[in-house]
Amino acid sequence: MSQPAVSLAVKRLERQLGTELFLRQQFDSSDVSLTDAGKILVAHAGAALCEIDAAARKIESLECRRAIRLSLPPIILDRYFKDNMGALATAFQGHRVVVSSWGSQRTLEEIRHHNLDVGVVASAADELDIPHVRSRRVGTFPFCLALPAGQAAPCPGASISFEEFCALPSLPFVSFTSDYIQRDILQGLSERCGRSTQIAAETDQISELKGLIEAGVGVGFVTSLVMDGDALTLVPLTGPGTPTFNIFVFEDLSRPFHADDSCIQDILRVLRETIATPHPADPV
Missing domain, CATH: 1.10.10 (Arc Repressor Mutant, subunit A)
Incomplete structure (x- = not known):
């Protein structure tokens, strides 16, 4: 004034x-x-x-001036689309597309703020409950402890239950940063066990995470999707009380590229078909 x-x-x-x-x-x-x-x-x-x-x-x-905002988190991009972008490119139908590749924790925040049109996201929840967002689960994978090949597992079996996880001695962990849901899940499990999480190193890069685990810096806490023919031993968390890495494709019905837009529907189809098709390295 x-x-x-x-x-x-x-x-x-x-x-x-x-x-x-x-x-x-x-x-x-x-x-x-x-x-x-x-x-x-x-x-x-x-x-x-x-x-x-x-x-x-x-x-x-x-007027086809606004870009479609497409979400492909790094783990999904690396596993399913790194060498398979041709079908997606065809689905774009000439539209300008901005591909955002954040960890799923950050991606979920962007979806809640309605900043993305369509894409893929992971969550430990059984379903995405976000207003004006339609989603479909297309895959479920275990979380795992990851160790260098040849290193003895901290538990006797090929998998580990929640009770066995809580009984483990305090371990140094190699973790993704907080942009990824793995970090949040690891901290949540540790809190349920009544102890704090000891993070020896963290990174937002998949290749660096693998390198840190292989070097013995700490035990990795990952989803089985991260490892593809690597020299690492995976011990999946299974049984009651253990979370799972659930993959969803989604579309935001409140965005200008709405549900009946053929481009959005083509992108959704390619995402669903590609992720639902078994990958050679997927756990059986």
């Missing part, structure tokens, strides 16, 4: 509406508050700005 141009614009608006919008203190120009009329105007102005933004997005979509 101390800017003359702003003050004049407000006064013109008040004259046009025939009411006072602000309560001004006579001797303190910085102490300004809205009148009841001002609050009504602000609410309507905010709604109008949202409508203008929505219209702009739809116009961009109509």
Whole structure:
């Protein structure tokens, strides 16, 4: 309000509406508050700005100027699409596409804020319960302890139960960063066991994670999808109380590229078919 141009614009608006919008203190120009009329105007102005933004997005979509925001988390991209982008490229139908490759923890936040049109995400939940987002589970894989090949497993069997996990001595872990759900799941399991998580090293790169595990820096906590013909021993967590790595394809019905858009549907089809097709390295 101390800017003359702003003050004049407000006064013109008040004259046009025939009411006072602000309560001004006579001797303190910085102490300004809205009148009841001002609050009504602000609410309507905010709604109008949202409508203008929505219209702009739809116009961009109509004119093929807005990019489709596609989510492919690094683990999914590395396992299923690293050498198989041709079918996806065909599904783009000439639209401009921005591929976002974040860990699933970050991706879930972006989905909740409705910043993505379509894609893949992983979660330990049995289903995604996000308003205006339609999803379908297309794969389920175990979480695993990962050790260098030849190193004795910290438990006697080929798999490990929740009770056996809790009975393990305190181990140094090699972990993905908090952008990935593995980190959150590991911390949650440790808390349920009544102990803290000892992180020896963390990274957001799959190749670096494998290298740290192979070097014996710590025990890896991964999904079986991360390992593909590597010199590592995997011990899956199985049985009651153990979470699973569930893969979902999703579309955001609130975005301008809506559910009946043929491009979105083609992308969804390719994602579903590619992930549902058994991979040579998938656990049997």
